[in-house]
Amino acid sequence: MARLTLSRSLHDVGLAAWFGGTLANAVALNPAAAEAGQDGRTGAVANAGWDRWTPVNAAAIGLHLAGAVGQLVGDSGRVARQRGVGTTALAKTALTAAALGVTAYSRSLGRTVSQAGSVPAASGTQPQAHTPQDVAAAQRKLAALQWLVPAMTGALVVTSSYAGEQQRASEQVRGLARLRG
Numbered sequence: 001m002a003r004l005t006l007s008r009s010l011h012d013v014g015l016a017a018w019f020g021g022t023l024a025n026a027v028a029l030n031p032a033a034a035e036a037g038q039d040g041r042t043g044a045v046a047n048a049g050w051d052r053w054t055p056v057n058a059a060a061i062g063l064h065l066a067g068a069v070g071q072l073v074g075d076s077g078r079v080a081r082q083r084g085v086g087t088t089a090l091a092k093t094a095l096t097a098a099a100l101g102v103t104a105y106s107r108s109l110g111r112t113v114s115q116a117g118s119v120p121a122a123s124g125t126q127p128q129a130h131t132p133q134d135v136a137a138a139q140r141k142l143a144a145l146q147w148l149v150p151a152m153t154g155a156l157v158v159t160s161s162y163a164g165e166q167q168r169a170s171e172q173v174r175g176l177a178r179l180r181g
Contacts, residue, residue: 004074011067015160017060018103019153021053026146030124039120039128043135046124047114054107061103068096078167088163095159099152106145109138 033046072079072089079085113135120130125143127136 004071007067007070007074009067010063011071011160014060014062014064014067015153015156018057018064018099019150019157021057021060022103022146022153023150025050025053025124026150030146033121034123034126039122039130040118042123043113043116043121043131044118046121047110047117050110050124051114054110057103061100065096068092082166085163085166088159088166092156092159092163095152095156099149099156102145102148102152106142106149109142109145112138113142 029049030046033042033049036042036045075085075089079089116132116135119132119135120128121135121139122128125139125146127139131139
C-alpha cells in the first residue's frame with residue numbers, strides 16, 4: 001500500500017482549521033463582539049472577524065477537499081475490496097457535502113449581516129429590537145448554524161478516525177476475509 005502522507009496532511013490540517021476556526025468564532029468572537037461598547041459597533045466587530053476568517057476558512061476547506069480526494073484515489077483498491085470501507089467513504093462524502101452546504105449557507109447569511117455594516121446587535125448572532133429585519137433574520141439563523149458547522153466537521157473528524165482504524169492490518173485481513181467467505 002502506498003503512503004498518502006501529503007493527502008492525509010492536507011485532509012487533516014484543512015479539517016482541523018475548518019472545525020477549530022468555526023468553533024472558536026462561535027464560542028468567542030460572536031459573544032465577544034457584544035463587548036464593543038456600542039450597540040452599533042457590535043455587529044461591525046463580529047463582521048470584521050468573520051470577514052477576516054472567510055478566506056482562511058475557504059483555503060482550509062480547499063486543503064481538506066484536495067486531501068480527501070487524494071486519499072480516496074489512493075485508497076480506491078481498499079474502498080472497492082475491503083468490507084465496510086466503501087460505506088465509510090460514502091458516509092464521509094455525504095457528511096462533507098452537508099457540511100459544505102451548511103458552511104456556504106452560513107456564509108451567505110453572514111454576507112447579508114456584513115453588508116449591512118454597523119447595525120445595532122446584542123452579539124454577532126443576536127439582533128436587537130432596532131436591528132434591520134433582514135439582518136435580524138440572518139442573525140437568528142446564524143445563531144443555530146454557528147454550532148451546526150463545528151458539529152458536522154467534528155463528526156467528520158470522528159468518521160475520519162474510524163476510517164483510520166479500518167486501515168489497521170487486522171481490520172484489512174478481517175474485511176477481505178469476509179468478502180471471500
